[in-house]
Each structure stands twice: as C-alpha cells, then as structure tokens.
Amino acid sequence: MKKSHISLPLMLTLALLTLATGCGGRGPLEKAIKSALVAGDTTQARFDSICGIIAGNPDRYSDYVTGGDVDVNKLSALIDEIGASLRPPMHWNTSAYGLKQLSLTVYLERSGSMVPYDTRDGGGQLKKAVNDIINAFPATAHTTINIVNDGIYPYQGSVQQFLQDRDIYASTASLGNPSHTDFGKIFSAILQAQRPGNVSVLVSDLIYSPADASDVSVEKIFNEENSLATQVFRNYVGKSIIVTKLMGDYHGKYYPYDNQAYDYHGQRPFYVMVIADSKVIDAMATDPQYARVVALPGDAGSYRFNQGSSEPDCSVVPDWKDNAGRFRIAHRGLGMTACQADRTTGVMCFTVAADLSALHQPDSYLCQAANYDVQSLTGFTLTVKPITRDMFTNNNQSYLQGKTHLLTFTGNFRGPKDDVQVSLRNQLPTWIEQSTSRDDRRGADPHFAGTTLGLSQLLNGIFTAFSGKGDGTYFNLTIHLDN
Numbered sequence: 001m002k003k004s005h006i007s008l009p010l011m012l013t014l015a016l017l018t019l020a021t022g023c024g025g026r027g028p029l030e031k032a033i034k035s036a037l038v039a040g041d042t043t044q045a046r047f048d049s050i051c052g053i054i055a056g057n058p059d060r061y062s063d064y065v066t067g068g069d070v071d072v073n074k075l076s077a078l079i080d081e082i083g084a085s086l087r088p089p090m091h092w093n094t095s096a097y098g099l100k101q102l103s104l105t106v107y108l109e110r111s112g113s114m115v116p117y118d119t120r121d122g123g124g125q126l127k128k129a130v131n132d133i134i135n136a137f138p139a140t141a142h143t144t145i146n147i148v149n150d151g152i153y154p155y156q157g158s159v160q161q162f163l164q165d166r167d168i169y170a171s172t173a174s175l176g177n178p179s180h181t182d183f184g185k186i187f188s189a190i191l192q193a194q195r196p197g198n199v200s201v202l203v204s205d206l207i208y209s210p211a212d213a214s215d216v217s218v219e220k221i222f223n224e225e226n227s228l229a230t231q232v233f234r235n236y237v238g239k240s241i242i243v244t245k246l247m248g249d250y251h252g253k254y255y256p257y258d259n260q261a262y263d264y265h266g267q268r269p270f271y272v273m274v275i276a277d278s279k280v281i282d283a284m285a286t287d288p289q290y291a292r293v294v295a296l297p298g299d300a301g302s303y304r305f306n307q308g309s310s311e312p313d314c315s316v317v318p319d320w321k322d323n324a325g326r327f328r329i330a331h332r333g334l335g336m337t338a339c340q341a342d343r344t345t346g347v348m349c350f351t352v353a354a355d356l357s358a359l360h361q362p363d364s365y366l367c368q369a370a371n372y373d374v375q376s377l378t379g380f381t382l383t384v385k386p387i388t389r390d391m392f393t394n395n396n397q398s399y400l401q402g403k404t405h406l407l408t409f410t411g412n413f414r415g416p417k418d419d420v421q422v423s424l425r426n427q428l429p430t431w432i433e434q435s436t437s438r439d440d441r442r443g444a445d446p447h448f449a450g451t452t453l454g455l456s457q458l459l460n461g462i463f464t465a466f467s468g469k470g471d472g473t474y475f476n477l478t479i480h481l482d483n
Contacts, residue, residue: 029053029061033082040398042092051075072097088329093286093313093355093402102197102280102290103142106130107190108155108168109204110147111178112261115169116252117205117270125248126270129296130203131163133272136293137199148186148202149176150211180211183225183458187232190275191239199280199293202273207440207453209255218257218438222457229461237306237466240281242274242294242360243459245301245435247450256440257453267449269435272296278306282358286402294360300450301431303459304360306466312475313355313402319395322408324349327481335480341413348413352479353387353403359474365429366405373473376420380411415483424474428463432456 054061117126145155153175208225250268284290325348327336341348437451
C-alpha cells in the first residue's frame with residue numbers, strides 16, 4: 001500500500017484554514033455581519049443577534065469579550081473593518097448600542113433662589129424637567145438623587161417618591177445650608193464620583209454664591225468663579241458637559257448679590273448640566289431613548305463643552321445631483337481616485353454625508369459655511385445643508401443612512417493630487433452672553449427675566465479648561481483626491 005504524502009505548502013494552507021475556522025476564527029460572526037450590511041438590516045435587533053453569536057461561544061470569540069460581556073467597541077471596530085472591505089464600502093453606526101446599563105445621578109440644587117421654582121401656584125417646569133430625565137433611564141435601580149447647596153446630601157426617599165413629590169423643596173428643607181452654594185465642592189464631587197457608564201445631571205440656577213461675600217466686589221466674585229471653573233474641569237478633558245437653559249415659573253423671594261431679597265413673580269431661567277464621558281454623550285445623542293436627555297425639549301439655548309476628539313462618521317456620496325466631474329470612491333479612508341473635473345466647466349463638485357448629531361449644535365450654526373475653515377491646493381469652497389427624508393433614493397440610501405448633513409465641496413481640481421482639509425470652529429454661542437447679568441439687584445437689569453448673574457464668567461471658565469487642551473475646533477477632516 002502506498003503512503004499518502006502531503007506537501008509542506010498544502011499542510012500550511014490546511015493549518016491556516018483550521019485556524020481561520022477554529023477557536024480563533026471569525027467564521028459565522030463575519031458571515032452574519034456581512035449579511036446584515038448587504039441586506040441593509042442595521043437595526044438594534046440585528047446587532048443584538050450578532051452579539052448573541054459571540055455570547056453563545058465566548059471562547060471562540062474571546063477577542064470580542066471583556067469582563068465576561070460582549071465588548072461593543074471591539075465588535076464595532078470589526079463591523080467597520082468588514083464594511084470597509086465591501087464594494088461599495090458600507091458603514092453601520094453602532095455607537096448608540098450597549099447603553100442600556102447607564103446609571104444616572106441627579107444633583108438638585110436647593111438654595112434660597114431655587115425654592116420659588118417649585119411652588120404649588122407655579123407651572124412646575126423645573127420638576128418636570130428633572131422627572132423627564134429620570135424617566136428616560138429604564139432602570140430606576142441605577143438612579144441616585146442628591147440635594148446640593150453647601151455640600152451634597154442624599155435624598156432620603158425612593159426614586160418613585162421623588163417623582164411623585166409635589167413639594168420637593170419642602171420635603172428636603174432639612175438638607176444642607178441653602179444660604180450659599182459651593183460649586184467648587186459640588187463640581188469636584190460630581191467628577192470624582194463618576195464611573196464608566198455614569199451620567200450625572202446637575203439642575204441649578206448656576207448663580208455662584210459663596211459664603212462670606214458680603215463685602216467683596218461683584219467683579220472679584222466673577223473672577224473667582226471663572227478661575228474656579230477652569231481649575232476644577234481642566235483635569236477632566238475626557239468628559240463632556242452639555243449646559244441647557246430652560247425657563248420656569250418663579251414665585252417667591254429672590255436673593256440678589258447684595259442679599260437684599262425682594263419678591264418676584266414671573267419667568268426665570270434655570271439650567272441642566274449633563275456630565276459624562278465624551279463617548280457616552282456621543283452615543284446618547286444617536287439613541288432615541290437618551291437623545292431627549294442631551295437635547296431637552298423647550299430649551300432656550302444649549303452648548304456642549306469638550307466635544308469628542310474622533311472624526312464624525314462620513315462617506316462620499318457617489319450618486320448626488322450636485323456632483324460635477326468624475327471620480328471613484330477610494331477603497332480605504334475618506335477620499336476619491338480617478339478624479340476628473342467637468343470637461344465643459346472645469347469644475348469638480350463632490351458631496352460628503354456626515355453625522356454631526358454628537359456635536360449638539362443647531363442647524364443655524366452647522367449650516368453656516370463661515371463657521372468652517374477649508375484649505376486645499378485648488379481652492380475648494382463649502383456649502384452645508386441638513387439631510388431630509390425626501391433626499392433618499394435607492395442609489396444613495398446606504399450613504400445617507402445614519403447621517404445628518406451634506407457637505408458639498410466645489411473647486412477647479414487639476415490634479416494630480418489634493419487634500420481638502422475642513423474643520424468646524426468651536427466657540428461659545430451668543431445666547432450665553434445674552435443670558436448673563438452683571439447686576440441682579442431689584443430693577444438693575446431690564447432683562448432680569450431671562451438672565452443669570454455671572455453666567456458667562458462661570459461657563460467661560462469651563463470652556464477655557466477644555467479648549468486649552470485642543471485646537472479650538474469641533475472636528476478636523478481630510479479628504480484625499482487623486483487622479
């Protein structure tokens with residue numbers, strides 16, 4: 001009987017196939033991801049079913065398991081890798097997945113000038129805003145509530161009792177000293193207490209009122225709060241903070257800087273600060289369940305400090321009505337190859353679909369071309385507009401899905417290469433200065449109903465803490481062109 005001989009190259013090939021389909025292989029997992037992408041089934045349910053493949057065989061897919069659970073970040077990286085290998089490349093925005101176990105910590109300020117926001121004869125807008133945030137989180141078992149003023153004090157009741165309490169400030173009258181609010185202590189405690197997956201929410205009028213300030217000038221107090229905010233937040237650049245201005249009924253005593261209290265009945269601003277890791281805020285912004293927490297209904301102004309540092313999810317749209325000239329989408333990275341300007345006009349025009357939802361900026365800012373810096377060898381200019389449902393066609397759906405805005409670039413490309421570099425400037429919105437008062441004594445500010453003493457000084461301090469670590473932009477993109 002003759003012995004069977006297997007050549008060394010064939011043995012190596014068989015060994016590699018065994019590895020690819022054995023313990024370390026991605027076989028069924030990769031197949032399921034490709035199937036979802038090709039079918040366009042990029043739903044939460046499909047993503048959960050893919051996670052189920054990993055959970056069902058954690059030893060085989062150990063590269064995508066951390067601490068016994070599916071690591072959605074590593075799985076998302078694999079999905080991006082597989083999507084980039086398809087023709088045309090496809091992207092599945094999975095950033096909102098894996099947020100079900102977020103915990104919530106509420107910090108409700110109880111000071112003399114906060115109590116009149118929740119009287120029985122008012123509209124209760126402040127309490128409703130807090131309740132709506134709590135109800136956005138599915139598991140109240142992971143919700144903690146604190147009362148803050150000169151310190152931080154745990155709320156003595158249950159979450160359900162808090163939600164049903166019609167006199168929240170009367171119920172918490174014994175907690176702390178309402179005569180002053182120690183923002184240095186409060187901000188530091190919030191930041192130090194945060195753990196992965198925690199979202200902290202401070203509800204406050206954001207009036208800095210330190211103890212023993214009766215004979216100190218208001219300008220000195222403004223400088224103090226500005227420096228304090230910078231000092232506290234400068235070591236937490238991995239965080240994001242969304243500050244939202246809301247309006248509520250106010251019935252009662254108002255305590256101005258000179259402590260000469262007076263009665264006020266009418267609308268007054270209060271603020272909701274959402275604090276979490278930048279990536280958590282990014283993901284919340286794209287998740288319908290949590291989007292209402294980062295974009296509160298009825299806001300009178302909002303701004304997000306410390307944007308995520310990664311580039312927004314983008315794709316060049318090959319089939320778009322404004323395109324001029326010819327190009328092919330590059331296999332890797334953001335860009336095009338075989339670029340040619342239109343033969344008649346000499347103009348090349350291309351469009352990039354981008355997801356700018358995590359920037360937490362209104363279209364009035366995002367669609368102003370003057371807010372962008374565009375650099376290129378051949379002088380490309382930019383226009384921006386929001387994506388609407390009527391723009392979707394069978395040919396462009398895969399490129400527009402999950403995106404919010406279209407960035408259209410027009411220039412006289414002659415080749416052989418060009419890099420179009422675009423960035424969006426990060427600057428404080430005008431509503432912050434317009435909402436700032438420098439004198440809150442009776443009759444001193446004609447815009448008292450809509451302003452807050454020292455608001456811009458406090459928020460500028462936070463802005464300085466974060467912007468000092470970056471280049472003053474929300475994002476930077478480079479689009480490669482090659483003919």
